[in-house]
Amino acid sequence: MEKFKVGITGGIGSGKSTVCRLFAQWNVTIIDADAISHELTGPGGKAITVIRAAFGSQSINAEGGMDRAYMRQLAFDDAGARHQLQAIIHPLISQEMASKTASATGDYVIYDIPLLVESINKYKDFLDVICVVDCEVSEQLLRVKSRSGLSDEAIRNIIKAQASREQRLAVANEVIFNGSGVTHEQLEQRAFELHQKWLLSARKLAGAG
Incomplete structure (x- = not known):
């Protein structure tokens, strides 16, 4: 429906x-795009392998998630890197949002x-x-x-x-x-x-x- x-x-x-x-x-039903993004870029998240390949091992923290401080600074300094990161994460967020929408039970x-x-x-x-x-x-x-x-x-x-x-x-x-x-x-x-x-x-x- x-x-x-x-x-x-x-x-x-x-x-x-x-x-x-x-x-x-x-x-x-509230679907939080930021929470989905944190899940995707956290330890074991679906985006981690691609982020490591794109930005190197320095982009991943000791716990196995994305190093947010490093990537935040890189994104501020380099528009190309920011767009590259967005191109990795945004399609995955869209997929998760679609999945959560399909199972939503709120009005x-x-x-x-x-x-x-x-x-x-x-x-x-x-x-x-x-x-x-x-x-x-x-x-x-x-x-x-x-x-x-x-x-x-x-x-x-x-x-x-x-x-x-x-x-x-x-x-x-x-x-x-x-x-x-x-x-x-x-x-x-x-x-x-x-x-x-x-x-x-x-x-x-x-x-x-």
Whole structure:
């Protein structure tokens, strides 16, 4: 049966994971692209053999998983290496997402995709709705600094490497604002309003199937 599919994205520190946890409590299947990526690049993961062949033994850590710090730096320094890594991992993520979608039991499916906007051509025909969790860049800096201890410069570099706030909002069908001053209750209320809307769409799709 065809499933109603929502993609949720947002910049680092936007609160995307918090929003996805809200939807998970309402019988929605959450498929986390980052978790799939970590599984594929962890010890024994399906991507490890190809990554070692492409980037050498220094790309693999002592536990047998991808050395994330090494590959993160390489990807920042070398766009060619970044594209090569993406070409290895993205098809495998797509396969796992398709498998998890086929076995999903929720009323509809939400895909938690950090780099959705950066890969928009891959997802725009697959998803029924694109939802952006939005907040000010200043708020992103505060949140990431408080939880990670990274320097302002390091956080700004991560933000700069992602799609801009404007680029995300330009492709959004729906926006959940989670910026300065938004309470958890307000965030939950906005998420529930969208849940009701998407539930209706999912039921219509199921009825037409």
